[in-house]
Amino acid sequence: MxxxxxxxxxxxxxxxxxxxxxxxxxxxxxxxxxxxxxxxxxxxxxxxxxxxxxxxxxxxxxxxxxxxxxxxxxxxxxxxxxxxxxxxxxxxxxxxxxRGGRGQRAQEMSAQLAKVGIAGAYKGALRFVGNPELISRTHFARFLVESGICKDTSEVFRKYLTEGKPGYVPHxxxxxxxxxxxxxxxxxxxxxxxxxxxxxxxxxxxxxxxxxxxxxxxxxxxxxxxxxxxxxxxxxxxxxxxxxxxxxxxxxxxxxxxxxxxxxxxxxxxxxxxxxxxxxxxxx
Missing domain, CATH: 3.20.20.140 (Metal-dependent hydrolases)
Known part of the structure; x- marks a missing residue:
């Protein structure tokens, strides 16, 4: 080519x-x-x-x-x-x-977000998942935008889902x-x-x-x-x-x-x- x-x-x-x-x-x-x-x-x-x-x-x-x-x-x-x-x-x-570690990581992310007042994040993120084995930070970000907590996914990552922030869990x-x-x-x-x-x-x-x-x-x-x-x-x-x-x-x-x-x-x-x-x- x-x-x-x-x-x-x-x-x-x-x-x-x-x-x-x-x-x-x-x-x-x-x-x-x-x-x-x-x-x-x-x-x-x-x-x-x-x-x-x-x-x-x-x-x-x-x-x-x-x-x-x-x-x-x-x-x-x-x-x-x-x-x-x-x-x-x-x-x-x-x-x-x-892929096997993503589910446990997602549950831990949800628990961390709940500590800062964001309840139901795991269940909310699942609504955006085509393949539950591949639940990721992106799906949590879409839930937080839909919920009105952040205006876009970039803001979600900046405030919640990068290292040192409340919803970050390493894998x-x-x-x-x-x-x-x-x-x-x-x-x-x-x-x-x-x-x-x-x-x-x-x-x-x-x-x-x-x-x-x-x-x-x-x-x-x-x-x-x-x-x-x-x-x-x-x-x-x-x-x-x-x-x-x-x-x-x-x-x-x-x-x-x-x-x-x-x-x-x-x-x-x-x-x-x-x-x-x-x-x-x-x-x-």
């Missing part, structure tokens, strides 16, 4: 914490001119066959995808997998184990090594998602990229909905420094909440190797 391509390789459906079905996302992506698409639900691949079929129906090329939550240096880091076999048992078992996710292994053993490529979002020192970020590459990771998101133009430049340089391919994705969750719409971002810088060149044989 050409290097200059409207590829959107990062978005979420109701199978995790998005608000649209895989079919609705495919229609929106196609309407916005996306040529190569991937659905990357959090720690879940249950929507992959639906997404691939919907992409074909709209004339789009498709790559399988997921976004795996990883703990690294005390931070939650996200690793996107692209082009893997969605029926690989190691991937399925690994993601199931990772230990998969290891970086495991996440990269699940992806690569299934024939896919591992990608560090939106690296500018992590609160790492320069040394910690260097360690993340070094270990990621040592475990077999091959790409980084350069152009993504949460990066600024200056960060596109910074992580293009990081991709060159570490010999990584570059990915592009909106991180779209919802028409009402997302920074960037599907297919709306600038193209990848021309001097980088697009991630889809590494998985050309896996494009459907």
């Amino acid at each position: 050409p290097s200059i391509l409207n590829a959107d390789l990062h978005c979420h459906s109701v199978v995790s914490d998005g608000t649209l079905t895989p079919e609705e996302l495919a229609a929106r992506a196609a309407a916005n001119g996306v040529e190569l698409w991937a659905l990357t639900d959090h720690d879940e691949i249950g929507g992959q066959h639906r997404a691939a079929a919907a992409a074909r129906a709209h004339g789009m090329k498709y790559l399988t995808g997921t976004e795996i939550s990883v703990t690294f240096a005390g931070e939650t880091v996200h690793i996107v997998g692209l082009g893997f076999d969605p029926d690989d048992p190691r991937m399925r078992q690994g993601l199931q184990a990772t 230990r996710w998969a290891s970086l090594r495991d996440a990269v292994a699940w992806i690569t053993q299934g024939g896919g490529v591992a990608v560090i998602a939106h690296p500018a979002r992590y609160r790492f020192t320069a040394n910690e970020e260097y360690a993340l990229f070094t270990e990621f590459k040592a475990h077999g990771g091959q790409a980084v998101e350069v152009v993504t909905g949460s990066h600024t133009p200056a960060e596109y430049v910074k992580y293009a340089a990081t991709a060159r420094e570490f010999g990584l391919a570059a990915s592009r994705g909106s991180d779209f969750h919802s028409p009402d909440e997302s920074h960037a719409d599907l297919g709306s971002l600038p193209y990848l810088p021309g001097e980088l190797t697009p991630v889809w060149e590494l998985v050309a044989d896996r494009i459907q």
Whole structure:
């Protein structure tokens, strides 16, 4: 496929914490001119066959995808997998184990919010959940907005759901090594998602990229909905420094909440190797 391509390789459906079905996302992506698409639900691949079929129906090329939550240096880091076999048992078992801690974490978040006068948050958050195994902070945020406690989800995270705030409960996710292994053993490529979002020192970020590459990771998101133009430049340089391919994705969750719409971002810088060149044989 050409290097200059409207590829959107990062978005979420109701199978995790998005608000649209895989079919609705495919229609929106196609309407916005996306040529190569991937659905990357959090720690879940249950929507992959639906997404691939919907992409074909709209004339789009498709790559399988997921976004795996990883703990690294005390931070939650996200690793996107692209082009893997969605029926690989190691991937399925690994993601199931990772999802397992979300329910208990959600109950603890609800209890913490109740202490500051917000009752019924767990039950309220469940109304926004397509898949109860994947209840997350985003679902709590939507409940708090609906309840009138905050005006938007950004305010919820700022006041209640980040470290040091009343509703924050940490969760230990998969290891970086495991996440990269699940992806690569299934024939896919591992990608560090939106690296500018992590609160790492320069040394910690260097360690993340070094270990990621040592475990077999091959790409980084350069152009993504949460990066600024200056960060596109910074992580293009990081991709060159570490010999990584570059990915592009909106991180779209919802028409009402997302920074960037599907297919709306600038193209990848021309001097980088697009991630889809590494998985050309896996494009459907």
